[in-house]
Amino acid sequence: QSVLTQPPSASGTPGQKITLSCSGSRSNIGSNYVSWYQQLPGTAPKLLIYRNYQRPSGVPDRFSGSKSGTSASLAISGLRFEDEADYYCASWDDSLSGRWVFGGGTKLTVL
Amino acid sequence: QVQVQQWGAGLLKPSETLSLTCAVYGGSFSDHFWSWIRQPPGKGLEWIGDINQGGVTKYNPSLKSRVTISVDASKSQFSLKVNSVTAADTGVFYCARLKRYSRARDSLDVWGQGTRVTVSS
Numbered sequence: 001q002s003v004l005t006q007p008p009s010a011s012g013t014p015g016q017k018i019t020l021s022c023s024g025s026r027s028n029i030g031s032n033y034v035s036w037y038q039q040l041p042g043t044a045p046k047l048l049i050y051r052n053y054q055r056p057s058g059v060p061d062r063f064s065g066s067k068s069g070t071s072a073s074l075a076i077s078g079l080r081f082e083d084e085a086d087y088y089c090a091s092w093d094d095s096l097s098g099r100w101v102f103g104g105g106t107k108l109t110v111l
Numbered sequence: 112q113v114q115v116q117q118w119g120a121g122l123l124k125p126s127e128t129l130s131l132t133c134a135v136y137g138g139s140f141s142d143h144f145w146s147w148i149r150q151p152p153g154k155g156l157e158w159i160g161d162i163n164q165g166g167v168t169k170y171n172p173s174l175k176s177r178v179t180i181s182v183d184a185s186k187s188q189f190s191l192k193v194n195s196v197t198a199a200d201t202g203v204f205y206c207a208r209l210k211r212y213s214r215a216r217d218s219l220d221v222w223g224q225g226t227r228v229t230v231s232s
Contacts (some may be wrong), residue, residue: 002155032215032216033212033215033217033218035217035218035219037156037219044205044222044223044224044225045156045205045219045222046222047218047219047220050210050217050218050220051212051217051218056220086155088155088156090156090218090219092215092216096172097169097172098169099158099169099170099171099172100146100158100161100169100171100209100216100219101158102155102156102157102158103155104155105155105156
């Protein structure tokens with residue numbers, strides 16, 4: 001069972017805007033940065049969002065992140081077929097002497 | 112452009128020791144943390160632990176008893192050992208840079224290609 005909670009699946013159609021959620025607690029999201037990762041089938045994860053809402057260079061502005069209290073969200077606008085992937089949120093957790101924690105991941109299907 | 116490249120044995124028998132190494136090319140080795148992450152087949156990501164240039168480590172409490180992460184800063188390399196592996200350790204192992212920002216762990220911004228490890232008798 002993951003420390004951060006994500007819905008296991010989500011779906012949308014091309015052009016749509018979709019929002020993926022990530023729920024945590026005061027010891028992780030509530031007091032540390034959130035990052036988001038995209039994992040295409042058979043590949044290593046790729047950083048999409050860091051420090052809650054910052055985008056690395058090369059990541060389209062269709063991807064945006066936000067954080068409020070102990071929850072975070074990843075929004076994808078103008079959905080494309082190539083966005084079909086697994087999405088993971090992550091954060092540092094201050095409990096148990098500190099550890100990096102991931103959400104269980106959301107499988108996004110573009111119909 | 113920072114890159115990390117990893118290698119190690121991909122097929123192990125139960126009770127053997129898993130050993131992987133990751134080399135860092137470009138960028139500053141000293142400014143960040145260097146992590147190992149694993150992913151069982153069909154499942155999500157699990158952080159194993161990290162190390163800094165000085166050899167200070169942080170481990171996932173769930174794996175701490177069997178895991179050792181070490182560093183060779185002179186070569187910009189870091190390594191993972193997992194003792195007494197079982198079939199439950201089967202999966203893809205990634206090394207990655209855990210970027211430091213103002214003394215905090217920020218994000219995993221550079222990833223290795225992954226090593227598929229299978230534990231089978």
